[in-house]
Amino acid sequence: MLHETSGIKLTIFYDAFDRARFFNGFLTSVRLMAVCLVASVVIGVVGAWIQGSRLRVLRLITQGYIQFFRNTPPLVQLYFFYFALGSYLKLTTGNGIAVPIVSNFTWAAICLSFYAGAFNVEIFRAGIEAVPRETLEAAESLGYSRLKAYAYVILPLAFRISLPALNNNLVNLIKTTTIAYAIAVPEMLYVANQIWSDESNVPEMMNVLLITYVSLVGILVWVMGRWERGLRIPGYSPA
């Protein structure tokens, strides 16, 4: 055993209980990342669409949302959601125990999606603005409504322009999911903490965490890079 010869305690590789704990934490993290990646991109697209809308009220609400999430620390946002909003959203069951309606995991997913979504709105808006006005006019003069022009012409182009910035923000999102730790979502950092408390193997678990995160970010960057290459248009270089 490695532990006996060198003193390195990688319990997650030989202790069934720790392995299961860590694996569940890993799955929770990946699930949180996947949900937030998709939701934040959807929020970005919808928000960017609203920012171009004629309704001032909608634009102002979106603007307020972006400012709130961009200018406050994500950890504070998470606490705000969980402790401030979460304390109201409770059901009292028959035997008098208050049960939260929204789970910790869901709060983290909501908060992180909106946090990354705020940046995505700005990223997509910049992409949309980089599509020449003339391209929209060409679509309009072919009878496209604003919605259809966006769906078929503007967004596909804006998306390509936005991809590098989107890449950065999604990498950032992956890393930020660790703050779910603060509201006891049993994700990777949280279970690592449990493990090193039990086994007193902080350095080992730190290394495991770092390597796992580097790998996850690496996978995302690789997928996004492939996607970017797949979307590349012959003879065209976006703005």
Added chain:
Amino acid sequence: MPWTPDQPLVRLADVHKTFGGGVEVLKGITMDVMKGEVICIIGPSGSGKSTLLRCVNALVPIDRGSILVEGQEVNDPKLDKLALRRKVGMVFQQYNLFPHKTALENVMMAPVHVLKRDKKEVERQALALIAKVRLTGKEESYPGELSGGQQQRIAIARSLAMNPDVMLFDEVTAALDPETVKGVLVTIRELAEDGMTCMIVTHEMGFAREVANRVYFTDGGVLVEHGPPKEFFASPRDPRTRQFLDQIL
């Protein structure tokens, strides 16, 4: 009163347009374009030629006056833009093709997305249109892989795929390399010979003389004079027209 083909297909009456800055760009334009007629609009840069065309397909809303396209009033808050734009095709100076779509897809997109026509049937028409603009073999090329002249011919085919009744051309050769201008002009002339109603803004005087039924000269937002090309070019009456023609001929 329903529109009949013996009435002007496009009828502008006292059209006024002022942009945000406060400068009046169109100061009361009145003109009739009959079905099958080809008119060329010439005039110095900034005289409002592009704005005039863009008002006809409601890319630019007008302040005052009336524009009727086949009897449909364009200056109407309840305007059915789709109905109007099915009738009016427009080709721009910068082609404005959709860069993420192939030439064939560019031609097919609007009929499929907007008119919801059958894809197979649209493809057949699109291939025929691409052949008509002499670009068979370039169907799978992306706009970025085509020359300016080729892109412009695809842009013309893209407009034609909507089966418009009138085509607007806004200085469609102004951005092209000299050697590719001819191909585009030939395409437009063939269209005109097929009986397409055309409103053409151009700086190509030789082309205007050849293809137009009527030439209009604009300056400072007004139509200064118009006439059949032979008379117009041989004996312009207004000094502003004469000065303009002297400069560029």
